[in-house]
Amino acid sequence: MRLKLVPAETNWDFFRFSTLAMIGSGAAVIASIVLFFMVGLNFGIDFRGGTTIRTEANSPVEVGEYRDALDALGLGDISITEVFDPTFAEDRHVTMVNIQAQEGEESVSPDMIAAVEAALQEVDPTITFPSVESVGPTVSGELVQTAVLAVMLAIGAVLIYIWLRFEWQFSLGAVAALVHDVILTIGVFCLLQIQFDLAIIAALLTIVGYSLNDTVVVFDRVRENLRKYKKRELKEVLNLSINETLSRTVMTSVTTLIALISLYVLGGDVIRGFVFAMIWGVVVGTYSSVFIASTVLEKLGVKRDWSKPDGGAGTQFSNVDA
Amino acid sequence: MLNIPTWNRVLIWGVVVLGLAFAMPNLFYDRVERRNDAVTAIEEAGGDPADLAGDLGGWPSYLPSSLVNLGLDLRGGAHLLAEVQVEEVYEARMDSLWPEVRNTLRDLRAEVGGIRRQDAPAGELHVLIGNSEGMATALAAVRELAQPVVSLTGVGASTLEVEARGDVIVIRLSEAERAATDNRTMIQSVEIVRRRVDEVGTREPTIQRQGQRRILIQVPGIGSAEELKRLIGTTARLTFHPVTGRATSADAEAPAREMIVPDRDNEGLFYRVESSPVLTGEMLTDAQPSFDQNGRPAVAFNLNTTGSRIFCDYTQNNIGAPFAVVLDGEVITAPEIISAICQGSGQITGSRNVAESTELAVLLRAGALPAGLTFLEERTIGPELGADSIAAGEIAAVVAGIAVLVYMGLSYGLFGLFANAALIINVGLIFGLLSLIGATLTLPGIAGIVLTIGMAVDANVLIFERIREELKTAKGPARAIELGYEKARSAIYDANITTFITAVILFTMGSGPVRGFAITLGLGIITSVFTALYVTRLILVIWFERRRPKKIEV
Numbered sequence: 001m002r003l004k005l006v007p008a009e010t011n012w013d014f015f016r017f018s019t020l021a022m023i024g025s026g027a028a029v030i031a032s033i034v035l036f037f038m039v040g041l042n043f044g045i046d047f048r049g050g051t052t053i054r055t056e057a058n059s060p061v062e063v064g065e066y067r068d069a070l071d072a073l074g075l076g077d078i079s080i081t082e083v084f085d086p087t088f089a090e091d092r093h094v095t096m097v098n099i100q101a102q103e104g105e106e107s108v109s110p111d112m113i114a115a116v117e118a119a120l121q122e123v124d125p126t127i128t129f130p131s132v133e134s135v136g137p138t139v140s141g142e143l144v145q146t147a148v149l150a151v152m153l154a155i156g157a158v159l160i161y162i163w164l165r166f167e168w169q170f171s172l173g174a175v176a177a178l179v180h181d182v183i184l185t186i187g188v189f190c191l192l193q194i195q196f197d198l199a200i201i202a203a204l205l206t207i208v209g210y211s212l213n214d215t216v217v218v219f220d221r222v223r224e225n226l227r228k229y230k231k232r233e234l235k236e237v238l239n240l241s242i243n244e245t246l247s248r249t250v251m252t253s254v255t256t257l258i259a260l261i262s263l264y265v266l267g268g269d270v271i272r273g274f275v276f277a278m279i280w281g282v283v284v285g286t287y288s289s290v291f292i293a294s295t296v297l298e299k300l301g302v303k304r305d306w307s308k309p310d311g312g313a314g315t316q317f318s319n320v321d322a
Numbered sequence: 323m324l325n326i327p328t329w330n331r332v333l334i335w336g337v338v339v340l341g342l343a344f345a346m347p348n349l350f351y352d353r354v355e356r357r358n359d360a361v362t363a364i365e366e367a368g369g370d371p372a373d374l375a376g377d378l379g380g381w382p383s384y385l386p387s388s389l390v391n392l393g394l395d396l397r398g399g400a401h402l403l404a405e406v407q408v409e410e411v412y413e414a415r416m417d418s419l420w421p422e423v424r425n426t427l428r429d430l431r432a433e434v435g436g437i438r439r440q441d442a443p444a445g446e447l448h449v450l451i452g453n454s455e456g457m458a459t460a461l462a463a464v465r466e467l468a469q470p471v472v473s474l475t476g477v478g479a480s481t482l483e484v485e486a487r488g489d490v491i492v493i494r495l496s497e498a499e500r501a502a503t504d505n506r507t508m509i510q511s512v513e514i515v516r517r518r519v520d521e522v523g524t525r526e527p528t529i530q531r532q533g534q535r536r537i538l539i540q541v542p543g544i545g546s547a548e549e550l551k552r553l554i555g556t557t558a559r560l561t562f563h564p565v566t567g568r569a570t571s572a573d574a575e576a577p578a579r580e581m582i583v584p585d586r587d588n589e590g591l592f593y594r595v596e597s598s599p600v601l602t603g604e605m606l607t608d609a610q611p612s613f614d615q616n617g618r619p620a621v622a623f624n625l626n627t628t629g630s631r632i633f634c635d636y637t638q639n640n641i642g643a644p645f646a647v648v649l650d651g652e653v654i655t656a657p658e659i660i661s662a663i664c665q666g667s668g669q670i671t672g673s674r675n676v677a678e679s680t681e682l683a684v685l686l687r688a689g690a691l692p693a694g695l696t697f698l699e700e701r702t703i704g705p706e707l708g709a710d711s712i713a714a715g716e717i718a719a720v721v722a723g724i725a726v727l728v729y730m731g732l733s734y735g736l737f738g739l740f741a742n743a744a745l746i747i748n749v750g751l752i753f754g755l756l757s758l759i760g761a762t763l764t765l766p767g768i769a770g771i772v773l774t775i776g777m778a779v780d781a782n783v784l785i786f787e788r789i790r791e792e793l794k795t796a797k798g799p800a801r802a803i804e805l806g807y808e809k810a811r812s813a814i815y816d817a818n819i820t821t822f823i824t825a826v827i828l829f830t831m832g833s834g835p836v837r838g839f840a841i842t843l844g845l846g847i848i849t850s851v852f853t854a855l856y857v858t859r860l861i862l863v864i865w866f867e868r869r870r871p872k873k874i875e876v
Contacts (some may be wrong), residue, residue: 002732002733002734002735002875003729003732003733004733008790054707087714110548110551113548128704129704130703130704130706130707131701131702131703131704131707132546132547132700132701132702133700133701133702133703134699134700134701135698135699136697136698136699138698139403139698139699146831147831149831150827150828150831150832153827153831154823154824154827154828157823157824157827158820158823158824161819161820161823162820165816198832198833198835198836199766199835199836199839201832201836202766202828202832202835202836202839202840205824205827205828206773206824206839206843208824209820209821209823209824209825209843210777210821212817212820212821212824213777213780213817213818213820213821214817216813216816216817216820217784217813217816217817219816220812220813220816220817221813224809244791245787247787247790248783248784248787251733251779251783251787252777252779252780252783254729255726255729255730255776255777255779255780255783256773256776256777256780257776258722258725258726258729258776259722259723259725259726259772259773259775259776260722260772260773260776262718262721262722262725262772263715263718263719263722263769263772263773265718266714266717266718266721267714267715267718267768267769267772268710268711268714268715270395270707270711270765271711271765271766271769274766274769275769278769278773
């Protein structure tokens with residue numbers, strides 16, 4: 001007996017929910033954009049400049065006492081976050097201290113770090129500082145640019161690839177889906193105020209890759225079925241293709257989620273935000289490749305005459321292993 | 323389709339075995355690392371093999387011994403991003419040009435009149451001439467001092483831009499020369515930072531030029547970024563200046579083109595010296611710790627030809643006058659010139675002890691940084707934090723692996739087991755490739771591997787689902803397997819190429835940990851496609867040939 005999360009044969013009408021999905025997704029996208037402008041992302045020092053000090057102590061942390069000790073130094077905006085992790089031992093108390101970039105200074109001065117460390121040691125003599133990281137404002141500005149550029153480039157490259165392999169309608173459908181995923185991920189980071197640093201950009205690009213992976217598999221089947229059922233309506237073909245690939249879609253999403261969830265729980269607090277972004281991305285990516293990408297494709301329509309290559313850029317290449 | 327030629331089989335198994343062989347040393351990380359360190363110690367530092375026999379014996383030499391490098395976030399260490407102040411070089415160039423300009427124009431005094439250097443913006447030299455009618459002659463004479471630019475792109479251009487602004491001659495480096503100078507400054511800076519880091523002798527430091535004027539320095543195992551900054555942040559710029567007088571405070575008024583320099587040992591003692599040095603550290607060919615005639619520690623140095631000529635001329639003309647040896651803006655000694663020194667060597671006295679003279683000799687030998695460094699980014703990661711991350715990553719990877727294996731087994735039965743074997747081989751191959759290309763594993767890199775464990779089964783899932791579908795149309799098991807592979811292929815390629823594109827973009831645009839993630843993700847895609855299309859298929863075919871089942875269930 002096999003474990004099956006999806007019946008062997010399904011014939012669900014996904015397009016029955018397409019209007020609902022479009023409205024829901026549209027609302028979520030708008031909400032994310034509003035959140036981004038109203039609340040904003042909780043940028044880490046990679047993007048904002050400043051210093052992050054990780055502290056570890058044996059006695060419980062009194063964030064208030066830490067704050068009092070540090071406020072006396074007059075370093076401007078300081079945030080202190082206590083970190084909890086199931087993998088920590090009972091007497092391990094970790095915080096992250098974020099200090100804003102100091103006026104007129106590229107990099108932190110050693111004196112400042114020494115002063116901060118001394119002040120905290122005053123509060124708790126057992127305290128240690130496993131990591132101290134600081135990024136100057138010039139570099140952080142460039143990192144923001146590079147990050148935005150990287151995401152745009154990835155989306156652009158994918159747009160072109162799918163256009164070459166399929167048709168432009170497929171390309172737009174896929175890109176709509178992954179822009180949706182990226183925006184929703186940024187939205188959820190705004191909402192939960194999880195620290196947004198360089199690693200999250202890596203996660204975003206992975207989401208782009210993953211979301212695409214799913215979409216492409218569905219589209220590949222659509223292309224095949226369009227050739228097979230020349231007379232059937234596009235909507236029907238799309239629905240059939242989604243149903244045929246559904247078992248695979250669920251299977252892959254579940255294995256990926258299994259791996260990611262174990263990393264989320266056991267992988268330590270340093271990469272938790274990163275893993276969270278990817279888990280969210282897999283869930284949203286799976287949803288969007290089924291509902292968003294196909295719906296966009298259905299609305300745009302598609303050229304049906306696959307048998308006669310017309311010499312267009314798309315079809316020549318797409319026949320290579322057809 | 324189900325007939326795989328023997329050479330093909332051999333090739334597939336060969337790749338698998340080779341990949342796993344390269345991955346294997348990572349299972350014995352400590353032992354192999356100790357052995358590799360011992361080998362390096364013997365080859366480079368001339369260590370005694372007998373002393374290191376224990377470490378050497380830890381790993382047989384006929385087995386592969388390359389390891390995955392651990393990134394700073396896993397091993398602990400310091401990371402610095404430094405920006406080289408390339409403009410400082412322009413200033414130094416202008417300062418050293420002044421005596422030449424002065425001498426040239428003095429020879430033309432009749433036509434040009436008296437000359438005076440004026441204060442100028444950084445990187446420019448302004449010379450006021452007494453007789454404005456001689457300007458054309460003066461300009462021509464100064465232009466004579468320029469040389470053709472030595473660089474690939476700047477061929478034909480001159481090193482100097484000389485123009486008249488009223489009675490003032492304005493001299494600055496030309497655009498082409500600036501570019502060429504910047505490039506030389508960067509190459510030199512990287513080299514000098516490397517030499518200094520090598521002096522400390524830590525394992526596998528990364529020293530890379532980044533962009534136009536930055537250097538990335540990563541040193542594993544060093545206590546803190548502060549320590550590293552002290553080591554490479556010292557400019558170690560040595561200059562010899564004529565002394566014009568003494569002063570009592572740093573704020574004392576200095577005449578034009580002179581500067582006040584503090585004495586290193588006597589607080590409150592300051593020298594007034596000419597801003598343009600007679601000699602600079604670049605003219606040194608060697609420096610060794612030694613002793614002066616009174617038995618006090620000193621540093622003996624040799625000068626190159628230009629240096630010894632200048633030094634000879636200067637000492638001959640200035641017997642009895644004091645001159646100052648200045649290191650990074652502090653006078654370390656200011657002796658009087660007793661006699662002309664023309665043999666091209668000399669001694670710097672004034673070291674407090676042997677340790678200090680030795681250190682000074684090392685810094686002088688390694689060379690001065692051509693320009694100062696500012697630090698844009700610095701990160702220190704403690705070794706304990708790295709060890710915690712590795713431990714957590716390992717546990718997560720093992721749990722993820724087992725969960726995926728069980729799930730695949732439950733979902734696809736025997737076929738799931740085939741895919742599982744391929745998955746294990748896949749992870750082995752990733753490590754093999756990482757070791758082979760000497761890539762660096764970072765914490766996000768571990769996440770990349772875990773993600774790959776989840777996604778690697780995708781290709782197999784695509785194939786198995788396809789075989790299931792083909793079985794429904796009842797073509798017999800052999801035909802179904804064949805069609806399953808054939809039809810799943812285009813989806814596998816498209817899906818993986820798109821993910822690979824994003825990995826490549828991440829790799830090119832990202833840095834540090836993000837790059838580590840991109841590498842494992844990219845390699846994971848390659849190995850998972852290979853294992854799904856070749857390894858699983860081969861296992862499946864071998865099984866099929868032996869059993870010849872009439873019916874299969876996927």
